[in-house]
Amino acid sequence: MWLYTVAVLALASLSSACTPSVTAVSGTHAPASFCAGDLIFSDDFNEFDLEKWQHENTLAGGGNWEFQYYNNNRTNSFTNNGLLYIRPSLTEDQFGSAFMTSGRLNIEGGAPADRCTNPQWWGCERTGSPTNILNPIKSARLRTVDSFSFRYGTVEVRAKMPAGDWLWPAIWLMPAFNVYGTWPASGEIDLVESRGNRNMLFNGVHIGTQETGSTLHYGPYPDLNGWERAHWLRRNTAGYDSQFHRYQVIWTPDLIRFSIDDVELGRVMPGNGGFWDFGGFNSNPNIENPWRFGSKMAPFDQKFYIIMNVAVGGTNGFFPDGVTNPTPKPWLNGSPTAATDFWNGRTNWLPTWRLDQNDGQDASLQVDYVRVWAI
Ligand SMILES: *[C@@H]1O[C@H](CO)[C@@H](O)[C@H](O)[C@H]1NC(C)=O
Numbered sequence: 001m002w003l004y005t006v007a008v009l010a011l012a013s014l015s016s017a018c019t020p021s022v023t024a025v026s027g028t029h030a031p032a033s034f035c036a037g038d039l040i041f042s043d044d045f046n047e048f049d050l051e052k053w054q055h056e057n058t059l060a061g062g063g064n065w066e067f068q069y070y071n072n073n074r075t076n077s078f079t080n081n082g083l084l085y086i087r088p089s090l091t092e093d094q095f096g097s098a099f100m101t102s103g104r105l106n107i108e109g110g111a112p113a114d115r116c117t118n119p120q121w122w123g124c125e126r127t128g129s130p131t132n133i134l135n136p137i138k139s140a141r142l143r144t145v146d147s148f149s150f151r152y153g154t155v156e157v158r159a160k161m162p163a164g165d166w167l168w169p170a171i172w173l174m175p176a177f178n179v180y181g182t183w184p185a186s187g188e189i190d191l192v193e194s195r196g197n198r199n200m201l202f203n204g205v206h207i208g209t210q211e212t213g214s215t216l217h218y219g220p221y222p223d224l225n226g227w228e229r230a231h232w233l234r235r236n237t238a239g240y241d242s243q244f245h246r247y248q249v250i251w252t253p254d255l256i257r258f259s260i261d262d263v264e265l266g267r268v269m270p271g272n273g274g275f276w277d278f279g280g281f282n283s284n285p286n287i288e289n290p291w292r293f294g295s296k297m298a299p300f301d302q303k304f305y306i307i308m309n310v311a312v313g314g315t316n317g318f319f320p321d322g323v324t325n326p327t328p329k330p331w332l333n334g335s336p337t338a339a340t341d342f343w344n345g346r347t348n349w350l351p352t353w354r355l356d357q358n359d360g361q362d363a364s365l366q367v368d369y370v371r372v373w374a375i
Contacts, residue, residue: 022253023374026176026303027148034374041148041372048079050113053142056309057107057116059135060123064314066168067339069105069135072113077140086310087364088139088167089355100133100343136343141309149176149303152375156248157191157308158368163209163241164353165325166342167196168311168318169365171247173304180290180299184225187299188217191258192247194240196363198352201324209239214249214258214265218275218299220287226279232258232266244368252375253297270296310365313342
């Protein structure tokens with residue numbers, strides 16, 4: 001009887017403790033049931049769990065003609081002592097220098113885990129030439145696209161940014177199902193992005209390792225993207241490469257709020273006109289609002305998955321042409337031979353990556369944990 005009573009009381013307190021959650025989840029590692037406040041996805045990187053983290057395998061360059069080849073290789077991604085490392089290396093080390101300017105690289109593999117993950121922008125096969133060399137850097141981009149996606153929640157990633165000229169680390173979320181159409185109509189949530197240059201100024205401001213940014217991308221089509229109204233920067237003179245920080249986002253049916261180490265960076269709380277009004281798209285009556293049947297948070301009212309990567313360079317202006325760096329930027333963003341120009345400047349940037357010291361830790365994005373809670 002006593003046991004029975006205890007059991008009933010325990011059950012009663014359990015059920016009363018469960019506040020129903022507005023969070024929704026999908027994926028092989030999504031919990032079947034949970035309450036508000038529960039941890040619903042986490043990785044402490046005590047092992048490298050590729051059931052959670054799928055590697056991208058592509059030459060596509062992220063839509064910005066970035067210079068890396070994302071691959072599944074323990075030179076470029078691994079866990080050690082409870083940390084995940086994403087570490088760039090030279091493509092030439094694997095294929096030799098002659099191959100860079102003349103080889104045909106086809107990365108489509110036969111095994112399910114070896115398939116090319118992005119054929120866009122010549123992403124599965126490229127042929128090198130002296131003016132257009134093959135992607136000169138190998139790196140990694142990991143994603144939870146099959147294992148876990150979620151709508152609304154709290155995310156915290158404890159990470160240390162890499163240092164090294166022209167490195168572009170990112171921890172971000174992309175829409176799992178593109179419910180409002182292709183990018184940027186279904187949104188993009190960039191928790192943290194930074195630049196690896198230790199001493200880079202633009203208009204007198206340090207935009208290298210001393211700066212990080214958080215951004216939302218959203219708009220009816222690529223040329224109409226309201227990111228500038230949802231973009232925040234933070235500075236730290238010690239450099240985000242010198243210590244681990246906790247990068248956080250709280251995402252609810254009312255707001256998206258970015259923080260670092262519990263200090264708010266910025267937030268969006270759209271009114272009833274939603275992101276259409278917030279982005280200023282309502283001024284043009286000829287454009288149809290893809291979110292008109294969604295909630296005021298649309299496109300941020302659908303499920304997103306997590307991505308972590310180290311990109312390099314690119315021609316979209318993330319690395320502006322006019323920067324002041326100890327050694328000049330080796331490519332122009334308008335150059336049709338940008339990757340080759342970048343590679344030809346390697347005597348300047350490669351030493352800054354310090355790949356030969358300490359297992360290349362300086363140039364690595366290091367992640368201690370990823371945690372997501374229901375709200
Ligand atoms: C992994 O990368 C290293 C360094 O580039 C290379 O030597 C090795 O061949 C690669 N492994 C595979 C299986 O491609």
